[in-house]
Amino acid sequence: MKLSARIAPLLVLAVLLAGCQKPPTAEDAVEADAATPSAEPAPVAPDAAADASAPDDATADADADAPAAAFDIGKILVSDAPLGEFPYFSLPAGYEPMNKPVQMDYARFPFWTGEGFEWVEGRSYETRIRKARDKTWSEFELRKNIETLLTSVGAVEVASSKIPREWIKQLDSDTKQGHIDGLGDVYNRPATVYVLRRADRNIWVHFVTNSASGNWIIMETAPFEPTAKLIDASAMKQSLDATGKVALQVNFATDSTQVEASSKPQVDQVVQLLQDDPSLQLSIDGHTDNTGDGQHNQVLSEGRAQSVVAELVARGTDAARLQARGYGDSRPVADNGTEAGRAENRRVELVKR
Template sequence: MAACQRDEPADPVAQTPVAVSPAVEEAPAAPVAAAEDIEDGDEGEFDPESIPVSTAPLGDFPYLKLPTGYSMLDRKTKSFDFAEFPFWTDDGYQWVEGKLQTGTFRADKGKQFSELEVVRNIEALVTSIGGVKVGGGKVSGVGDEEEKRVSKLMSMYQGALCYPSIDQFQSFVIRRSDRLVWVHLCVRNNRGGLAIAETTPLEITASLLPAAEMKQQLDDEGKVSVQVNFAVDKAEILPGSEPQIAQIVALLKQDPALELSVNGHTDNTGDAGHNLALSKARARAVVDAIVGQGIDGSRLLSEGFGQARPIADNDTEAGRASNRRVELVKRN
C-alpha cells in the first residue's frame, strides 16, 4: 500500500513496500483508542462521529504501505473506483461504499513472516495519522444471511477478508473532515489480507433514456439497454430508477401493440448459479414495476441470463458495470 509521508506521493499498492517506522515524526499522532474507549453514540451501534477528525498528511489513496520485507501479490490485488466492503467493528459489520483496494500479501523470499511485526507496524502507522482501532480478534455472532453475503465477497476480493471466523484481524478508521478511511488487516500463518476503503460518493454517470430514444433503438436493432439500479445483490429497484421505469411505461402506452421481453444480465462476479437467479429476479421486478403502473402484463415477458451474455470485458470495473444491465427486447 502507499506510504504516508508529508512530501512524497503514495506508491501504488502492488509496488514493493518500504519500511514503516513505529512512529512518523512528520505526522502528528493522535492518541490511539480502542473501540470501547470511544464515546458511544446509540448503544450497540458504531458511531463514526465519535472519532476525532485527523488532519495529518495522507498522500494519495490507498495511503498505507506494508513494512519492509512484505509485498502484495499482484495477481491478488484489486482496485475499484466504487465498490462495497464489510469492515468488522466490535458492534458488527459496517458495509462501506466507496473507493476500494484489496489484496493478499506475503513475506519476501528469504524472510520469515511475522504476524506480530506486520500488526505492530500497521497499528503504529495508522495511529500516527490519527486512526482509531474499531475492531479486532475474530468475527463472531454473525447471522447466516450476512455470513453468506460476506462469503460471496471473499471470492471477489482475493483473500483480503481472509476467513472471518478463523483469522485474527484488526479494523481501523481514519476520520477526515469530508470522508472516512477504513482499514482491514488480517494475518494467519504465512500470509495476510489488506483492504482499504474511502467513503467517496458515487458519481452518477448514467442518464435517463427517454421513450422516444428507446423506440428508435427498438425499431433499429430490436433491443435496447436501460439503466435500472438495484440494491446490492438484491432485486430491489432503487428509487433513483423510477424515472427510467416511467419512460418504459410511456413507451408502452404510446404503442399499444408493442410487446417486450425484459431481460436481466449480471457481471461474472460470484457464483454463476446465484447470478442467474438474481438476473431472473431483477427482470421480474422490472416487469412488476411496469405492470404496477397500468400496463397489461400479457404484453411483457421476463427472463434472466446471468453472466452468460456479456457485452464488455469483465476484467475491468467499467466492463462489469456495462454487463450489469436490463435489456428490452422487441417481441413483435
C-alpha cells in the same frame, strides 16, 4: 447439717425458676454474637453470598436487553497527515497481493467495532496477502508493520477481536461473496479495524491474518452519485428499431441483485414500451464490469437480469414475452480501466427477440 427454715424455701424457689426458663434458640445465639465482639467475621453461606452479589431477575433482564453502545466516530480526532493516492497504504517489504487487487468505485462493507457492525459505503480496495518469494512469513511482523503505518498518520484501532457468530450470521451472501478477497477468515480469526478520520471523509481498514496469509479492505467514504439516466419508452423504441437493443443504466444495491428504488421510474418506462407494442418480446441481458471474480460476476449479472424481469412481471407484463440472460464481464462496451468505463459496462440491455 440441717438447712434453716428460712433458707430452704429460697432454694426451692430458685430450682423452680430455673426449670421454667426456655432453652436458648438460634436467634438468641445470633443476638449474642452481635453483642459480643469477635476477632473473625462470621462465615457467610455460599448461597447467601451469591444472592447478595447477583442482580435480581428484573435487573438482569434489563441489562440483557440494553442495546450496545453505538459507535461514535466523532470521538476520533481528525487527522490532516499527508496522504498519497487511494488506496493510500501499501504492504511492507516482503509481502505482496496474492492475486490482482479488487477495486470498486462504490461498495458497501460492514466494519466490526467490537460492539457491532458499522456499514460503510464508498470506494474500496481489497486483496489477499502472501509472503514474497524467499521471505519467511511472520504474522507478527505484518501486523506490526500495518499498525505502525496506520497509526503514524493518525488512524485509530477501534476493534481487534473475533466477530461473534450471531453477528457473522447477519452477513448476507452478497456481502460474503462480493468481498471474498478482503473479508478473510472472520469465522476463526480476529478482525482488526482502524479508522482514519479526515475533515471531508473517513478511511476504514479491515485486516485479518492467520499463520500463512492475510486479507485487508481499505474503504474511503463517499456519497452515492447515481449514474443511471432515464430513457423514456419512445427513445427505447427508436433504439430497438435501429439496432435491436438498448442499454439501460439500472442501479442495483452494491454487489447485489436488488433493483434500487431510484431505478423504478426506468422500469416503468420499459413497462410502457411493452404496453405500446403488445407483439414486442424482449431479452433482458445483465452485464458487469471486470471488478472481482469472473464467476461471481456471471452469477451476479444473471441475478440482476432476473430481477428486472421479475419487476416487469410484477407490473403486469406477460412472463412469456421476456427472458433473462447474464453475460458477466465478457461483453464490455467501454474501458474497464477507468471509472467512467466501468460505469458504462455495468448495465442492463433490452434486446429484441
